[in-house]
Structures are given as structure tokens and as C-alpha cells.
Amino acid sequence: MSSTTFPARVEALRRRKSLVVGVVIIGVLVVLGAIGPFLLADPSERVADPFLSPSASHWFGTDSYGRDVFSRCVNAIWLDLAIGVSVAVLAMVIGSAIGVVAGYLGGIVDDVIMRAVDILMAFPGFVLAMILLVSLGESLPKLAIALAIAQVAPFVRLVRSKVLSERELDYVAAARVSGARWPRVAFRHLLPNSIRPAAVQLTLVCGYSILNVAGLAYLGVGIHPPTAEWGVMVAEGAANMLTGQWWTAFFPGLMIAVTVMALHFIGDDLGGDRQ
Amino acid sequence: MLRYVLRRLLISAVTVIGLVLVTFLVVRVLPGDSAAARLGPEASQADIETLRTQLGLDDPLPRQLLDYSTGLLHGDMGPAVSTGRPVSDELLDRLPATIELAVAGLVIALLLGFPLGLLAAARPGRPSDALARLFAVLGSSMAPIWLGLLLIFGLYSTWQLFPGPVGRLPIGTPPPPEVTGLYVVDSLLAGDFALAGQSMQFLFLPALTLGLGASAAVLKMVRSAVLQTADSGFVRTARAYGVPGREVLLRDQLRNAMLQVLTAIGLVFGFLLGGNIIVERLFNWPGMGRVAYDALGSNDLGLLQGYALIIGTLYILLNLVVDLVYGLIDPRVRLGGSSS
Numbered sequence: 001m002s003s004t005t006f007p008a009r010v011e012a013l014r015r016r017k018s019l020v021v022g023v024v025i026i027g028v029l030v031v032l033g034a035i036g037p038f039l040l041a042d043p044s045e046r047v048a049d050p051f052l053s054p055s056a057s058h059w060f061g062t063d064s065y066g067r068d069v070f071s072r073c074v075n076a077i078w079l080d081l082a083i084g085v086s087v088a089v090l091a092m093v094i095g096s097a098i099g100v101v102a103g104y105l106g107g108i109v110d111d112v113i114m115r116a117v118d119i120l121m122a123f124p125g126f127v128l129a130m131i132l133l134v135s136l137g138e139s140l141p142k143l144a145i146a147l148a149i150a151q152v153a154p155f156v157r158l159v160r161s162k163v164l165s166e167r168e169l170d171y172v173a174a175a176r177v178s179g180a181r182w183p184r185v186a187f188r189h190l191l192p193n194s195i196r197p198a199a200v201q202l203t204l205v206c207g208y209s210i211l212n213v214a215g216l217a218y219l220g221v222g223i224h225p226p227t228a229e230w231g232v233m234v235a236e237g238a239a240n241m242l243t244g245q246w247w248t249a250f251f252p253g254l255m256i257a258v259t260v261m262a263l264h265f266i267g268d269d270l271g272g273d274r275q
Numbered sequence: 276m277l278r279y280v281l282r283r284l285l286i287s288a289v290t291v292i293g294l295v296l297v298t299f300l301v302v303r304v305l306p307g308d309s310a311a312a313r314l315g316p317e318a319s320q321a322d323i324e325t326l327r328t329q330l331g332l333d334d335p336l337p338r339q340l341l342d343y344s345t346g347l348l349h350g351d352m353g354p355a356v357s358t359g360r361p362v363s364d365e366l367l368d369r370l371p372a373t374i375e376l377a378v379a380g381l382v383i384a385l386l387l388g389f390p391l392g393l394l395a396a397a398r399p400g401r402p403s404d405a406l407a408r409l410f411a412v413l414g415s416s417m418a419p420i421w422l423g424l425l426l427i428f429g430l431y432s433t434w435q436l437f438p439g440p441v442g443r444l445p446i447g448t449p450p451p452p453e454v455t456g457l458y459v460v461d462s463l464l465a466g467d468f469a470l471a472g473q474s475m476q477f478l479f480l481p482a483l484t485l486g487l488g489a490s491a492a493v494l495k496m497v498r499s500a501v502l503q504t505a506d507s508g509f510v511r512t513a514r515a516y517g518v519p520g521r522e523v524l525l526r527d528q529l530r531n532a533m534l535q536v537l538t539a540i541g542l543v544f545g546f547l548l549g550g551n552i553i554v555e556r557l558f559n560w561p562g563m564g565r566v567a568y569d570a571l572g573s574n575d576l577g578l579l580q581g582y583a584l585i586i587g588t589l590y591i592l593l594n595l596v597v598d599l600v601y602g603l604i605d606p607r608v609r610l611g612g613s614s615s
Contacts, residue, residue, distance in 0.1 A: 120297075122587040124545050124590070126550065127587075242428075242439070242440075253417070253421030268412075
């Protein structure tokens with residue numbers, strides 16, 4: 001890999017269009033989210049009349065309080081990406097650990113864990129996250145935890161099934177005969193070799209979580225106004241859609257769609273789903 | 276076959292019991308106090324205590340679980356604190372509206388996702404494939420609430436093609452005489468075709484909102500199922516005999532991929548049930564999701580618990596049926612025994 005020439009690498013990337021598109025979009029968003037807040041109007045301040053339609057001075061128009069929708073969208077970038085990434089990482093860490101243990105130990109442990117996973121899968125993820133959030137009480141970390149628990153099951157399944165084939169290989173036997181105990185074999189040897197399928201899921205879950213946050217915000221749980229967050233903004237703007245001020249909900253929803261799409265593109269590529 | 280059916284039934288029963296346990300634990304054991312939540316921050320400690328005793332929240336946990344599960348066996352989920360009516364009545368009254376919406380959404384998802392998935396798989400890597408997959412990515416990247424708003428804005432506010440988000444029928448129109456609770460079916464049974472047409476018009480936008488998102492999942496599953504058959508022996512043999520590609524695709528590959536579509540229906544239905552709470556609120560659709568939304572507003576954890584339990588049970592039942600049909604069609608499944 002490291003010995004390939006630069007033109008060869010460019011050529012390789014040219015064939016991985018969806019990865020490039022996805023990474024570029026996310027990269028632009030991250031940069032915009034980093035510098036935007038210093039250049040744009042305060043997202044929580046009234047800067048103009050309410051409900052101005054998109055124009056040169058207010059690209060995405062203004063909302064019902066006269067706040068600048070573009071500035072609010074840009075300010076929300078880091079928050080939304082942070083939620084998406086932390087939920088995905090949390091779900092992956094928990095799910096892979098459980099999956100490795102289930103796959104490596106097998107037997108009763110495996111049976112019990114897989115039944116528990118079936119039960120988790122019986123809830124639509126969104127409903128599970130909603131119930132958990134209401135019972136836990138609301139805060140940003142709890143939101144991330146509730147969303148992560150709702151997404152743990154697929155990670156367990158993916159990692160477990162990889163471990164089932166991986167554990168028959170020689171390096172595992174070698175580790176075992178060298179005297180390593182099972183946690184060491186499972187976490188030091190098997191886990192790094194079984195985590196790849198979970199990487200694809202990681203990008204997808206990151207996207208789902210941003211969508212789920214939006215859905216929860218519309219139901220009035222999770223993140224609340226006046227926080228500048230895309231889902232909250234769509235929820236706040238929902239009523240204006242019928243009265244004609246489409247831009248208040250349209251642009252934040254577009255940000256969500258573009259972000260989640262970019263994550264899907266990256267996931268498709270990592271999943272070996274390229275042309 | 277009997278062994279397979281029994282095994283599947285047993286697994287489903289265990290899962291339902293687990294579901295009851297999990298919903299119970301989530302609502303009763305997690306730090307939230309449903310009595311305090313119900314009465315709001317102004318309530319005095321004494322009021323909270325009284326309500327706690329009334330609801331049986333002070334009993335020891337195993338006792339509570341026993342009471343709850345005996346109640347469940349009699350179809351009793353306890354009273355809904357916010358309305359006073361039994362939880363089961365609150366939810367089951369609305370079940371037909373939710374089923375009607377979910378089934379309509381499923382039909383739209385299949386009508387869109389199935390042909391597009393086939394089109395994509397017919398020429399993998401070609402422009403038709405790329406377009407279909409772009410559609411799939413777009414469909415799964417839009418927040419349901421946003422998609423619904425766009426549809427309302429375009430098809431109702433701007434072009435007036437479909438009725439606005441006011442529920443299942445125009446305000447003031449009496450529903451058809453109740454047989455199944457599905458308005459489209461009931462009005463057809465009553466011979467009222469105008470009413471059937473009207474309910475279908477009202478059904479269309481919410482169903483499309485649900486169906487568009489779900490069609491992306493169907494598309495992906497159909498595409499990969501058909502592509503998987505492309506490497507198999509029977510396809511190579513058919514090709515070697517000189518059968519035209521299109522015929523192989525439609526006759527052999529599709530038929531073998533049909534099994535996957537069953538699985539897709541099971542998965543997508545879960546998606547539809549989970550998404551309905553948002554869509555039902557957006558379109559004022561009086562289904563179970565709407566009840567759950569109101570329960571969220573009034574902090575009625577018991578009602579939410581019932582909602583999660585019914586949705587989860589429906590999902591398990593549906594997947595049980597899918598698995599049984601699967602076993603009926605494909606001998607490999609019922610004879611293969613345990614795959615998990």
C-alpha cells in the first residue's frame with residue numbers, strides 16, 4: 001500500500017467516487033462548523049424581521065423570531081455531528097464487546113446474549129430510544145446513551161458472526177496455547193480482527209442517530225428549543241410550512257439529508273459496495 | 276415441519292416474555308418516577324406518595340411484576356394515568372388506523388422498491404443501477420418529518436393535489452360503519468365508493484411519507500438478493516443453454532430471490548411501525564402513535580409502556596409469520612434446524 005505511487009493512488013480514489021464525495025461533504029461541513037460561528041450572526045439573537053425569505057443578506061432567510069436560519073444551521077453542524085459520532089462509537093464499543101464474548105465463549109452465554117439481542121431487535125430503534133429517554137430523564141448524555149442502546153443489537157450480531165469464523169483460525173489457537181486467558185484472546189486477538197463489519201455499521205448508525213434526534217425533537221423529547229440543532233429547527237419550522245414560510249424547516253432538513261447521505265456514501269464504500 | 280413450527284413458536288414466546296420484562300424494567304426500575312412525572316413539579320410530596328400507593332409503585336418489585344403480568348394475561352395493562360381509561364382500550368381502539376397506514380405504506384414501499392431493485396440488479400454497475408441506488412440513498416437520508424413536510428408543502432399547499440393533514444377523513448364526515456376499522460375496507464364493504472376514494476386520498480400522503488423511506492430498504496434488499504443468485508449454478512446453466520438474460524432474470528433469479536423479499540417485508544414493517552408516531556402526529560392520523568405522542572406530552576409512562584409492548588409484539592408476530600411462510604416454501608430452512 002505505502003509503496004504505491006501518487007498517480008496510482010489518485011487513480012484508485014477516482015474509482016472510489018462515493019467515498020471521495022462522502023468525505024469531501026463531511027470535511028466541508030466540519031470546516032464550516034469550525035469557522036462559521038466566528039463569522040456569522042449570533043444564532044440565538046434576533047438579527048432582522050421575522051420570516052424574511054432567503055436573500056443575499058440572509059441566505060436561508062429568517063425564522064419566526066427573526067433569527068438567521070443559515071447561522072443557526074452552521075452553528076448546529078458540530079452539535080449534530082458530535083451526537084451522531086458519539087452514539088455510533090458508544091453503540092460500537094458496547095455492541096462489539098458483547099459480540100466478541102458471545103461468539104468466543106459460545107454455549108449458554110451465547111444463547112442468553114442472542115435472545116437478549118432478539119428482544120432488543122423487537123423494538124423499532126426509534127421507539128426504544130424514546131422510551132429509554134423518557135424513563136432516564138432528559139439530558140444530552142442521556143440522549144446519546146438512549147440512542148446508542150437502541151443501536152447496539154446490530155453490532156453484536158455483526159461482530160459475533162465474524163468471530164464465529166475467526167475463532168477457528170490458527171492465530172487464535174496459537175494465542176490460546178501460549179497461555180492467554182479468554183479475555184485476552186477475545187479482546188486482544190479476536191476483536192481487532194473481527195471489527196471490520198462493524199465499521200460500515202458505524203457510519204450508518206451515525207446517520208440514523210442524526211435522523212432519530214430530529215424525530216425525537218419533533219415529538220418534544222431529547223433536545224429542546226431554543227438550541228440551534230437541525231432537528232429542533234425542523235420541528236420549530238413545521239408549523240410555518242403550511243403558512244408558506246417553507247425555508248425555516250426546509251434548510252435545516254436539507255442539512256440533515258446532505259449529512260446523512262454523505263455518511264451513507266462512506267458506508268457504501270467501506271462495505272465493499274463499489275463499482 | 277412440526278418441529279420447525281414448534282421451535283419458532285417457542286422462540287417467539289420467549290421473546291415476547293423478554294419484551295414484557297424489558298418494558299417493565301425500563302419503566303419501573305430506571306430512575307424516573309412515573310407518579311412524580313405525572314403530577315408535575317408543583318405536586319406536594321404527600322400527593323406523590325398517595326398516587327404511588329394507588330398505582331402500586333410502593334410494592335416490592337417482584338410483586339409489581341407479578342401483578343403486571345397477571346394483568347397482561349387478562350388483557351389488562353392497568354389504567355392510563357392521563358386519561359383514566361384502561362391502557363389497552365386507549366391503544367387497541369386506535370390499532371386499525373395504525374394498521375391501515377402501515378399496510379398502505381408497505382404497499383407503496385414494495386411497489387417502488389421492488390421494480391427499482393430489479394432494475395438495479397439487471398445491469399449492475401450501469402447508469403440504471405447507479406440511479407436506483409442514488410434513489411435508495413436519498414430515501415434513507417431524509418428525516419421522515421422533513422419528507423412529510425415537503426410532501427405536504429408540494430402536493431397539498433402548492434398544487435392542492437391531495438387533502439391536507441387533518442386525519443383520516445374530511446372534518447365532519449362520518450366514518451363508514453365499523454367492521455374492520457380500516458376505513459378503505461369498511462367503506463367498500465358498505466358499498467360507498469365515494470367514501471372509499473376519499474379515505475384513500477387522505478391515506479395517500481402519510482402512507483407515501485412512510486413508504487418512500489421504507490422503499491429504499493426494500494430496493495437494497497431486492498438488489499442484493501437478485502445479485503447473489505447471479506453466481507449460482509442454475510443461472511450459469513440457464514445462460515449456458517442460451518436462455519436470454521432477461522428471461523433468466525425474471526424467471527429464475529427473481530423467483531429464487533423472492534424468499535429474501537419476505538424477510539424484507541418483516542424488517543420494513545418494523546420500520547413502518549417505528550416511524551408511525553412521527554407521521555401520525557404530522558398528519559393528525561388518529562392511530563396508536565398519536566396516543567403515544569399524547570402520552571409523551573402528559574408523561575404517562577404506563578401508556579408508553581403499553582405502546583412499546585404492542586408495537587414489539589406485533590413485530591414479533593409478523594416475523595413469526597414470515598419465518599413460518601419461509602419454512603413452508605423453502606425446505607432448507609425447516610430441515611436445516613438452528614441457524615443462530
